[in-house]
Amino acid sequence: MTAEEAETAARMFKALGDPVRLRLFSSVASHEGGEACVCDISDVGVSQPTVSHHLKKLREAGLLTSERRGTWVYYRVQPSVLAAMGRLLAPAFAPAPSQDQSPAPTPAT
Amino acid sequence: MTAEEAETAARMFKALGDPVRLRLFSSVASHEGGEACVCDISDVGVSQPTVSHHLKKLREAGLLTSERRGTWVYYRVQPSVLAAMGRLLAPAFAPAPSQDQSPAPTPAT
DNA sequence: ATCGTGTTTCGATATGTGTCAACATAGACT
DNA sequence: AGTCTATGTTGACACATATCGAAACACGAT
Numbered sequence: 685m686t687a688e689e690a691e692t693a694a695r696m697f698k699a700l701g702d703p704v705r706l707r708l709f710s711s712v713a714s715h716e717g718g719e720a721c722v723c724d725i726s727d728v729g730v731s732q733p734t735v736s737h738h739l740k741k742l743r744e745a746g747l748l749t750s751e752r753r754g755t756w757v758y759y760r761v762q763p764s765v766l767a768a769m770g771r772l773l774a775p776a777f778a779p780a781p782s783q784d785q786s787p788a789p790t791p792a793t
Numbered sequence: 794m795t796a797e798e799a800e801t802a803a804r805m806f807k808a809l810g811d812p813v814r815l816r817l818f819s820s821v822a823s824h825e826g827g828e829a830c831v832c833d834i835s836d837v838g839v840s841q842p843t844v845s846h847h848l849k850k851l852r853e854a855g856l857l858t859s860e861r862r863g864t865w866v867y868y869r870v871q872p873s874v875l876a877a878m879g880r881l882l883a884p885a886f887a888p889a890p891s892q893d894q895s896p897a898p899t900p901a902t
Numbered sequence: 903a904t905c906g907t908g909t910t911t912c913g914a915t916a917t918g919t920g921t922c923a924a925c926a927t928a929g930a931c932t
Numbered sequence: 933a934g935t936c937t938a939t940g941t942t943g944a945c946a947c948a949t950a951t952c953g954a955a956a957c958a959c960g961a962t
Contacts, residue, residue: 685819687838690812697815701807702919703799710794722940729796734920736941741918755928755939811951831908840953845909847951864907864960 696769699745704728705738709747712759719760805877808854813837814847818856821868828869 685693700706711725726735739759742748748759794802809815820834835844848868851857857868 685816685823687812687816690816690819694810694812694815697806698810701803701810703796703803704919706803706806707794707796707799710799714794723938730919731921732940733922733942737919740941752927752940757940813951835908839951841908842910842954843952849909850950861908861959866908 695745696747696765699742699747702738704730704734705742708735708738709742709761712748713761719758721756721758723756725759804854805856805874808851808856811847813839813843814851817844817847818851818870821857822870828867830865830867832865834868 700709707728708725711728712720715724722735722739726732728735730738739748739750742759743750746762747765749762750757750759752758809818816837817834820837821829824833831844831848835841837844839847848857848859851868852859855871856874858871859866859868861867
């Protein structure tokens, strides 16, 4: 893993590395229709401006997208994120650079 | 996702939310034999004490375990982490999208 | 005792987190 | 139109936490 890849990946992990943000992200991702209004996910124990700040961070990290429709603002998960996460985690957990045949280093503890 | 689950999961994401730590974790995870000596992974652009700091954080987050064998200290990935990550990401990324679409977000009255 | 490998302590600097107040936007209402 | 209300965002600030390296320490091997 190069320094550049690490930067990109770490930015995503970092965005999810806060309980409030993780819950917000999870709420959006698991919401019916794939999108959620801010008013539907604002019950995470912090003030509404704080929610907005966190949503901004998730947006800036490329994890969420926002769209205003009328009065409400809807957030949805950036589709590419799913694949990106998978690609990032897979090599870390099952690198198999060239000669490794074991798919996952799960040593019998 | 409850607040408690978010706390636990966020701690893991947070630990990986730093480029240096992510590279260290990746190095350990992808190292042959499933473990790596500190001396093998210390080339990440920061001083050796800093590497030790980050490795400690990864340990405290439950992502890595360390073991001293003679002169060197070996790190390996906590096996349960792989499954835990999978469980965490799966529901967020594959929320079994329902066909129901309710545009009205039921604002708090 | 001396060297090599990691860890810890300590301090300086940087970044993150949360709230209040103010602002922007969209709909409703007279 | 103008005004009011509701929904989110942004700015400013206090407070907490993270990051990093120099120096000192702990541990094992020679």
